[in-house]
Amino acid sequence: PxxxxxxxxxxxxxxxxxxxxxMGIPQGISLVVGGGFHGKSTLLEALQTxxxxxxxxxxxxxxxxxxxxxxVRSEDGRAVSCV
Numbered sequence: 399p400x401x402x403x404x405x406x407x408x409x410x411x412x413x414x415x416x417x418x419x420x421m422g423i424p425q426g427i428s429l430v431v432g433g434g435f436h437g438k439s440t441l442l443e444a445l446q447t448x449x450x451x452x453x454x455x456x457x458x459x460x461x462x463x464x465x466x467x468x469x470v471r472s473e474d475g476r477a478v479s480c481v
Contacts, residue, residue: 400437410462418460425464427481442469 400421408422423445430438446469448461472478 420460445469 402419402421406421406423407419409417409419411417430442432438444458444461445463445467448458448463449465449467452458452461470478470481
């Protein structure tokens with residue numbers, strides 16, 4: 399199971415549900431890198447769908463994303479600029 403690195407741990411208060419501790423990604427540009435089958439796509443998919451309303455029991459109850467967040471994707475070998 400996933401364990402939040404201590405330097406990224408944040409605690410948020412949930413209305414009517416109490417506090418929850420999880421991983422907070424700092425504001426700004428974050429790169430998600432790693433080898434095959436390490437969960438990069440799973441993390442990005444959770445974040446990109448976390449901005450939409452959730453259906454109870456769909457597994458995203460504790461995914462929170464700032465509404466101004468954006469996903470920028472590039473093909474291998476292609477540069478990303480002026481973002």
